Amino acid sequence: MCEISIIVPVYNVEKYLKKCVDSILNQTFKDFELILVDDGSPDNSGMICDEYAEQDSRVRVIHKENGGLSDARNAGIDVAKGKYIGFVDSDDYIAEDMYELLYRNIIKEDADLSIxxxxxxxxxxxxxxKELxxxxxxxxxxxxxxxxxxxxxxxxxxxxxxxxxxxxIRYPLGKYHEDxxxxxxxxxxxxxxxxDSTQSYYYYHRVGSINTEKFSERQFDFIEAWTKNEKKVIGRNNELDIAAHQRVCFAYFLVLDKIIKSNSENNIAETKKIVSFLRRNYFFIIRNSIFTVQRKVSMSLLMFSVKMYKLVTTLKTS
Incomplete structure (x- = not known):
């Protein structure tokens, strides 16, 4: 048994994969296994994974039919042997001491989760x-x-x-924003x-990734996830209740912004439902300290019309 199992789902990332894997294999913390899950990649990613396995005994490769990010992570979890588990996305990379930092802190504090x-x-x-x-x-x-x-x-x-x-616990299949x-x-x-807020993970936002793409129907998963999360925690703690509802409102904003940026607001039936939800929560949003002044101004304009909200949203991202 090793201390850490590091799971990397791999799909169609031959351009980024070597930088990712090298950053893991060069960690100052050495007692880990690296599980590369080739999720039916149509490019040379699977072959690259096999090459790393031949070069380094810590590398294990799973080749499977394409099932998506959640399915690939789950496949890695199923075979992981480590006392601890970490995930790295295959188009990202990490600082050479990231797992040393995470491991040192989780041991020092006898914690269940280190961030x-x-x-x-x-x-x-x-x-x-960002602030430390x-x-x-x-x-x-x-x-x-x-x-x-x-x-x-x-x-x-x-x-x-x-x-x-x-x-x-496993990641839900077929969902965006599965985390x-x-x-x-x-x-x-x-x-x-x-x-420990020391920035050690390099999250690469490439064109076409979930976080940079324009609107798709699957973005509604974001609203679904945070609505479910609010239901899970409601009633436990007043501050938590407020924070949970704030995140639901943010989810609605995120999806509305994606719709507007793609000029789809008049073609998507859910637009009216999203706008209606946000308008019902106007005073909650205005009084909430987490929302920025710019967001509150945008919300005030949304009370008048979607066109006015769109103008501000377009200017903000131009």
Whole structure:
């Protein structure tokens, strides 16, 4: 048994895969297995995985029919031997000491989950540094920060999990934003979470990825996930209730913005439902400190018309 199982779903990423895998194999922390899950890649990604397995005994390769990101992660979880589990996406890369940092903190604090910071990497743009902090929290405190979305991301990556957290949890098949669907379930099983905001994970936003693409019907999964999460936690704690509802409102904003950016607002029946939901929550949004001034101004304009909201949204992203 090794200390850490690092799971990397691989699909059609031959351009990025070597940088990703090299950043893992060059970690200062050495006691790990790397599970590369070739999810039926049509390019040379599967062959590249096999080459790494021949070169390094820590590398294991699973070749499977294409089933999507969740299915690939689940396949990795099913065979993982480590006491801890980590995930890296195959078009991203990590700092050479990321797993040393995560492992040191989870051992030091006897935590169930260790989290580090993320760099958002956009082609041609400078990396933005964020404020450093170190926190040891319980599950409720962590959920509040997750729902706020400012200091901790919901991503499966940039985290180190005790393997028992996945004894009965798997990623949902066929869903976008799959991380969002299980994050509350994961944190619910944790007694203690340690967060070191040192940015050690490089999250690459490539054209065509979930976070950079324009609107598709599957974006409604984002609303579904956070609506379900709110139902899971409602009534536990007043601050948590507020944070959960704020995240649901944010989900509606995100989907509306995607619709508007693709000029589809007049062609999608759900647009009216989204606008209606946000308008019903106008005072909640205006009074909530997590929403930015710009977002509140946009919300005020949405009370008058979608066209006025679209004008501000278009200017913001131009």
């Amino acid at each position: 580090c910071g993320i760099y958002d990497v956009y082609p041609g743009k400078t990396l933005k540094k 902090f170190y926190k040891v929290l319980d599950s409720i405190e962590t959920m509040i920060l997750i729902f706020h979305g400012n200091n901790i991301s919901v991503h499966a990556v940039n985290k180190l999990y005790r393997s028992h957290l996945f004894s009965s 969002s669907f299980i994050i509350v379930d994961i944190i619910d099983l944790c007694n203690k979470i340690v967060i």
